[in-house]
Amino acid sequence: MKRLSSIEELQHFQRAILESRDPGRLGVRICMTGCRAFGAVEVRDAFKASVAENGLTDKVDIVETGCHGFCARAPVAAIDPYGFFYQQISPKDVPLIVKESIMEGKPVEKILYKDPKSAQPVALEKDVPFYREQMKIVLRNCGRIDPTNMEDYVARDGYRAIAKVLSSMTPDEVIEEVIRSGLRGRGGAGFSTGTKWRFARNSAGDMKYVICNADEGDPGAFMDRAVLEGDPHTVIEGMLVAAYAIGAKEGYIYVRAEYPIAVTHVKKAVADARAMGLLGERILGCDFSFDIRIKEGAGAFVCGEETALIASIEGRRGMPRTRPPFPAVSGLWGKPTNINNVETFANVAPIIHRGAGWYAGLGTEKSKGTKIFALAGKINNTGLVEVPMGITLERIIFDIGGGIPGGKKFKAAQTGGPSGGCIPASLVSLPIDYDSLTAAGAIMGSGGLVIMDENTCMVDLAKYFLNFTRDESCGKCVPCRIGTKRMLETLTRITEGKGEMEDLETMKELGSMVKDASLCGLGQTAPNPVLTTLNYFYDEYRAHIEEKRCPAGVCKALIHYLVDPEKCKGCGVCRKACPQGAVSGKTKEAHVIDAALCIKCGICYNECKFDAIQVA
Amino acid sequence: MFLNSCNGGIMAEKIDLSRVEEVLKRRGKEEGALIPVLQEVQALFRYLPEEALEMIGRRLNVPLSRIYGVVTFYSQFYLTPRGKHVIKSCQGTACHVRGGQGALEALSRELKLKQGETTEDLNFTLETVACLGTCFLAPVIMVDNDYYGKLTPKRAVDALKKYRTDAITKRGLKDETAVVD
Numbered sequence A: 001m002k003r004l005s006s007i008e009e010l011q012h013f014q015r016a017i018l019e020s021r022d023p024g025r026l027g028v029r030i031c032m033t034g035c036r037a038f039g040a041v042e043v044r045d046a047f048k049a050s051v052a053e054n055g056l057t058d059k060v061d062i063v064e065t066g067c068h069g070f071c072a073r074a075p076v077a078a079i080d081p082y083g084f085f086y087q088q089i090s091p092k093d094v095p096l097i098v099k100e101s102i103m104e105g106k107p108v109e110k111i112l113y114k115d116p117k118s119a120q121p122v123a124l125e126k127d128v129p130f131y132r133e134q135m136k137i138v139l140r141n142c143g144r145i146d147p148t149n150m151e152d153y154v155a156r157d158g159y160r161a162i163a164k165v166l167s168s169m170t171p172d173e174v175i176e177e178v179i180r181s182g183l184r185g186r187g188g189a190g191f192s193t194g195t196k197w198r199f200a201r202n203s204a205g206d207m208k209y210v211i212c213n214a215d216e217g218d219p220g221a222f223m224d225r226a227v228l229e230g231d232p233h234t235v236i237e238g239m240l241v242a243a244y245a246i247g248a249k250e251g252y253i254y255v256r257a258e259y260p261i262a263v264t265h266v267k268k269a270v271a272d273a274r275a276m277g278l279l280g281e282r283i284l285g286c287d288f289s290f291d292i293r294i295k296e297g298a299g300a301f302v303c304g305e306e307t308a309l310i311a312s313i314e315g316r317r318g319m320p321r322t323r324p325p326f327p328a329v330s331g332l333w334g335k336p337t338n339i340n341n342v343e344t345f346a347n348v349a350p351i352i353h354r355g356a357g358w359y360a361g362l363g364t365e366k367s368k369g370t371k372i373f374a375l376a377g378k379i380n381n382t383g384l385v386e387v388p389m390g391i392t393l394e395r396i397i398f399d400i401g402g403g404i405p406g407g408k409k410f411k412a413a414q415t416g417g418p419s420g421g422c423i424p425a426s427l428v429s430l431p432i433d434y435d436s437l438t439a440a441g442a443i444m445g446s447g448g449l450v451i452m453d454e455n456t457c458m459v460d461l462a463k464y465f466l467n468f469t470r471d472e473s474c475g476k477c478v479p480c481r482i483g484t485k486r487m488l489e490t491l492t493r494i495t496e497g498k499g500e501m502e503d504l505e506t507m508k509e510l511g512s513m514v515k516d517a518s519l520c521g522l523g524q525t526a527p528n529p530v531l532t533t534l535n536y537f538y539d540e541y542r543a544h545i546e547e548k549r550c551p552a553g554v555c556k557a558l559i560h561y562l563v564d565p566e567k568c569k570g571c572g573v574c575r576k577a578c579p580q581g582a583v584s585g586k587t588k589e590a591h592v593i594d595a596a597l598c599i600k601c602g603i604c605y606n607e608c609k610f611d612a613i614q615v616a
Numbered sequence B: 001m002f003l004n005s006c007n008g009g010i011m012a013e014k015i016d017l018s019r020v021e022e023v024l025k026r027r028g029k030e031e032g033a034l035i036p037v038l039q040e041v042q043a044l045f046r047y048l049p050e051e052a053l054e055m056i057g058r059r060l061n062v063p064l065s066r067i068y069g070v071v072t073f074y075s076q077f078y079l080t081p082r083g084k085h086v087i088k089s090c091q092g093t094a095c096h097v098r099g100g101q102g103a104l105e106a107l108s109r110e111l112k113l114k115q116g117e118t119t120e121d122l123n124f125t126l127e128t129v130a131c132l133g134t135c136f137l138a139p140v141i142m143v144d145n146d147y148y149g150k151l152t153p154k155r156a157v158d159a160l161k162k163y164r165t166d167a168i169t170k171r172g173l174k175d176e177t178a179v180v181d
Helices: A007-020 A034-038 A040-053 A091-103 A150-155 A160-168 A171-181 A193-202 A223-230 A232-246 A260-275 A306-313 A342-354 A356-360 A393-400 A434-439 A458-472 A478-495 A501-517 A521-525 A528-536 A538-546 A573-577 A603-607 B017-027 B034-045 B050-060 B064-073 B093-097 B100-111 B153-158
Strands: A026-031 A060-065 A077-080 A084-086 A209-214 A250-255 A291-296 A337-341 A370-377 A383-388 A410-415 A421-424 A448-453 A561-563 A613-615 B085-090 B124-129 B141-143 B146-148
Touching: A007 A150, A007 A160, A026 A034, A026 A040, A034 A040, A040 A060, A040 A091, A077 A091, A084 A091, A150 A232, A150 A260, A160 A232, A160 A342, A171 A193, A171 A232, A171 A342, A171 A356, A193 A232, A193 A337, A193 A342, A209 A232, A209 A306, A209 A342, A223 A232, A223 A260, A223 A342, A223 A370, A232 A250, A232 A260, A232 A337, A232 A342, A250 A260, A250 A306, A260 A291, A291 B034, A306 A337, A337 A342, A342 A356, A370 A393, A370 B093, A383 A393, A393 A410, A410 A458, A421 A528, A448 B093, A458 A478, A458 A521, A458 A528, A458 A538, A458 B093, A478 A501, A478 A521, A478 A538, A501 A521, A501 A528, A501 A538, A528 A538, A573 A603, A603 A613, A603 B100, A603 B153, B017 B034, B017 B050, B034 B050, B034 B064, B050 B064, B085 B100, B093 B100, B100 B124, B100 B153
Parallel strands: A026 A060, A209 A250, A209 A337, A250 A291, A370 A448, B085 B124
Antiparallel strands: A026 A077, A077 A084, A370 A383, A410 A421, A410 A448, A561 A613, B085 B141, B141 B146
């Protein structure tokens, strides 16, 4: 690759790539990130072998892409130029796909997605209900391009936003454009991105920094991972635009080390961009220099907070400090610093490229654009979805998410991870945007959306989150350090059947105190899971306390396992699987569980094929 | 001396400090070098030996007390040797609501380890991780770099088979949920 030394050269480069590519060319786009865990490597190898066997190696591209989003159906692949979408592919299916789809242009029915409503197979990717309802702006390239091949990104208008900015916009115009677009921070708090840039621009100083917060730590959120793995250049381009706008020369991507593929792809993208003259001195021959370094996180949730993240880059314990001064005034090494999240940066290039007016026309009055949600938990279509702001929870869960597995009832959705709250089924028509979620006591957060059914205990869930925040509290300020611990102790007592009704009032009081008095966002939001569940699922708390009963059958101290003699076939699977020897019974006769020996590990419940083990 | 010199009766291997030297040469000069240096040194030894930390402190001019502060703050750093195979049990929300606790408890019983502990033969370390970001696999564990998803307590224990020192190699050990890249 030749270093690009002017904007014209970038344009020529894109044109040359497009001219060398045949839009009708045959291709297999296979997810090689999340789908790896379901055998994508074997499927890819099978494609390579089968294509070679048929003498098609020169005619068919095998493109290793990032996430296609439909993780529940992994491994997935799409066949170009037809757009056939295959799911749960086994290497054994591959020769048939090559023969029928690639060579003859016909879909292979047995591995197509079947619409559960109509029971009809859906041949094309764009017609699959999971994709049909989405609007992909941030994820426009994920699953379409090879993230390790910069030409793929440039071919799809990559780096045109920075070219536009450098050739025709002043920094103030860029900031104005981003403000007009209405883009708000996707990391959780939802602050206006353009306004944040303006603060950093207005701070005096010859050295300024741009940091990409890629320390995605919310349990249940994986969109930043997908963007970094599937389209790293779009993040770099967003950082470039930000750097130009605020006048920064250096940048950092602070990425979670638990994401090895993301780290590899980002490192490669930065090296490639540098080699092409899109990072470094005098970018595209203009009077603008910017370079990016990568820092791997070392495993601390609180480092998602911006002052803690800065401390971590500086090589210290990642503990937040009081603000002001805000990082825009005094950040990394005491210099003005602008920090945005991965998804925020990924929105920037489309906004510049297509204009603020276009972007501001999407979403709701105060929440513009789209948001990516990581759908997980008790939902059929686990995966990543990008939807316009303001869509209802109901449409996400039922139209895109395919509803709840096993015909169970939808009970609640948890948004925003440990900082968020639980939205009950009664609010299923709530529009999802920053302000509606806040009004419901939850937050948008990073976009984790964990769905719960009737078998999820909300008290246990609150306890789970408090356990997380208690562990991750850095310990610097008292309200967070001790407040989360006390709330956790109270919740633990309740789940053990030792709670009292007055505990609930105490928790409410303590929760609001921790919210008000904690130093950083971690503590300020930590009580949310408790307060929202207390608000919406008060009866469930009361059942634990007054009746010593866990209605969802989760809290161990309040349940016991027993065998339904009607359903038990006496197969002996539970007897053999029980680690305590608590199950006894003769073959082909109903078994019994000795409650004194049982440790409630649930193995028998999971292993029984006849639903004969019951939780009472 | 802040480290426990006796690692459960296991003799620590002799530490080759020239490898630490090499890391310091390469990365010691950058701003905020401490954490990247610690990460690379840990990658060499699977933990942070005391001799290495003393050397890092001298060379980066950082007091050992501050290094200890940093090492104990971040969950990725270890002051005692870890097992050859590291099991990371995901504690994410999706794993939690899909019964991940049962898988962790089963592993804990099977290996007789609490979280964070290592087997005496230094073969397995059992850890928890806040979230692996693979919620579609829930409940999930990671053994070294392999994911094992959609676990039940029994399948979690089965996933260990191929990593055991006493692994039976004749039988088909490939679990249906096992995915090895």
